[in-house]
Amino acid sequence: MMNILTSWLSPGLMHAVAWTLLHFLWQGAALAALAAASMAFCSRASARYAIALTVLVMMLAAPVVTLLSIRQIQSITDRGSADNWRSGSPVDLAVNGSPGAVDPRAPGLRRNLSSWNSFSWLVEAWLAGVAFFSLRSAGGFLLLERQRRKLSSNVNVRILEMCQTLQRRLGLKWAIRYCEGEGLQAPAVIGWFRPVVFLPLRALTGLSQEQLELVVAHELAHIQRLDPFVNVFQVVVEALLFYHPAVWWLNRRIRAEREHCCDDLAISLCGNAVEYARALTLMEEWRSVPVLAMAVNRGPLTERILRVLGLRTLGAGMRGIGITGSVVCLTAALFAGNALVGIAHARPVISGMAFSPQAAQAEPVSPQEPKPSPVRPASSAQPAAAPPLAATATPATTATSYIDAMKAAGIGDLTIDELVAMKIQGVTPEYVRELHDQGLHPDADTLVAFRVQNVTAAYIQELRGLGFNPGPDEIIAFKVQNVNADYVRGLKEAGIQPNPDEIIALKVQGVTPAYIKELRAAGLNPDADELIAMKVQGITAAYVHDLRELGLKPDGDDLVGMKVQGVSPEYVREIQATGLKPGGDDLIAMRVQGVTADFIKALQSAGFKVDIDDVVSAKVQGLTPEFIEKARQHGFKNLDLDKLIELKRLNILEPHADI
Secondary structure: HHHHHHHHHOHHHHHHHHHHHHHHHHHHHHHHHHHHHHHHHHHHHHHHHHHHHHHHHHHHHHHHHHHHHHHHHHHHHHHHHHHHHHHHHHHHHHHHOHHHHHHOOOOOOOOOOOHOOHHHHHHHHHHHHHHHHHHHHHHHHHHHHHHHHHHHOEHHHHHHHHHHHHHHHHHHOOOOOOEOOOOOOOOOOOOEEEEEEEEEEHHHHHOOOOHHHHHHHHHHHHHOOOOHHHHHHHHHHHHHHOHHHHHHHHHHHHHHHHHHHHHHHHHHHHHOOOHEEEEHHHOOOOOOOOOOOOOOOOHHOOOOOOOOHOOOOOOHOOOHHHHHHHHHHHHHHHHHHHHHHHHHOEEEEOOOOEOOOOOOOOOOOOOOOOOOOOOOOOOOOOHHHHHHHHHHHHHHHHHHHHHHHHHOOHHHHOOHHHHHHHOOOOOOHHHHHHHOOOOOOHHHHHHHHHHHOOOOHHHHHHHHHOOOOOOOHHHHHHHOOOOOOHHHHHHHOOOOOHHHHHHHHHOOOOOHHHHHHHHHHHOOOOOOOHHHHHHHOOHHHHHHHHHHHHOOOHHHHHHHHHHOOOOOHHHHHHHHOOOOOHHHHHHHHHHOOOOOOOOHHHHOOOOOOOOOHHHHHHOOOOOOHHHHHHHHHHOOOOOOOOHHHHHHHHHOOOOOOOO
16 A cells, blocks of 8 residues: 555655655754743743644644755756756766767656665655554544534533533633533543533532532633644644654643643633642543543643642753753754755765756766755754854853852752742742841742742731731732732721731632621621621622611621521511511521411411411421311310410321221
8 A cells, every 4th residue: 555655656756755754853853842942931831832832833844844845956956957968968978978868758867766765665654654643543533523422411401501601701602512421531522613511420420519610611711722623733743743752742742731721711710729629639530531532631630730729840840950951952953954954965966977957067976975965955954053052051050159149048958849949930049038138037938939929028018017927828828819908908997907817718708898898887897707707698788788677687697697598688578577577586597497478377367376486386396277277177176376286296186097
């Protein structure tokens, strides 16, 4: 089969394809080194993803440009040899004896076909590899399409409403289908133009509502970013350039950074990185998904979990060290490419004669000593470009100077990982001294955390100006929750004097100074703990105002209890319409037992004059209008509510079998 394919290629094209494949060995290594060095300088996953994807496009374009350049050189050579033949140049006379000795049907001079045919095995091996990986990918796509067609069970209405809400928040107007089932073990996106978000039963039952929202947001992020189409492009590049390890390495980086980008988008949309990390942890072993599907548990989950939680991994800390290796690899690739270009495009040798299309005369040369060709390919690398790249490597004195400067600032006995992490995050001796001036003496990990969260000496001084003396952990928590001096000042102006832990909790729950003032205007005077509980339950000033208009004066604890049990102003109005005037505790007890206005009216219609305790007791004992009627049918009259409850409790009116 491969022989048939290669037989369709002319010797010149076979030669060009073979040299193109060889040239990509150094080109791919150089591009991969450039990608690694560039990504090491980027802290954002989206930037690293864009760089890696751009370099992958360049990897696909490099062989195309190289092939066109080689074919152009061959065309120039053919025209020059044809001119020599028509003019009866000394080259032809020396080789063939006369111009007529050359085949007039050939547009150019004969090449050394035996050396070209030696490349046929290389092209055949490449075509075989392309065919193998193409068939493998086609099988994967067929399996994915078959899996998509099998998904016929739609999610329930509650889950569908949640998914569509997230879809609207992301601005996705695609027709997206949401399915559940047992086919896969982890949530995934299947399909391209008509995507399906698959939610396995394990995820629907094993994740909380908040975790499920984060996971669905992650999958919708794949659709919004057109990741399924990019994945197809990656598969195509892997099939065509399968023989180069740099292509596989770069594709792994793209897939990892793609998951990081979707993680960031999911957290920014739904918040709560801790819950998302827990969801990823639960799905650590849920990896039964097709390779071509966009699954939430794809990629190195451990690294993703640490990244979501804001923790530094060893790989992240070693990025700076990899820059030097990337520069060295790039320099070596350029030198190797330059040498390969010189070998590949040396002057063609024709029957022992060196050929130059510009020369008026030719001198015999031996096949072992070819003269260099005056025509160079456009993609030839110049050796002069290598020294500047090599010069960018960080000298050892820089690291030593940084260590000495940190020791002078009071930070010593650092490990390599700590030094690299501090250097990457921009921890400088000046920054350390500024913190020391504020009375803080953080260790290396805390310094890195401070820089990651952009904690400055001015920020610490601002907090202390408000009467706080927070420790390092509290400062980081303040910064993570975006607590600033204006927020703390607003809390104090609203009458709250919280401690640092309460400030963080208030900020997490979204308690604002305006919210506190609204509650105070409604007649409440809650403390920090009550404010947090009220905000969690969604208690608003309007809710308090409505209850007070109905004659109730609940405090903070009563409000929380009433809201938890679903006591609404409408419910209070219905109860009061029966003639009862319950308080806050009474309403909570009645709501807990399921007492309704209709139940009270039924008791009153039966002739009972009930109070709140009677109503609750009757409901607890299961006393119903039907039971009251049954008692009267048995001849019981003028029974009060307590006696009816006793009859119900002892099951006196229930049928009994004869003994």
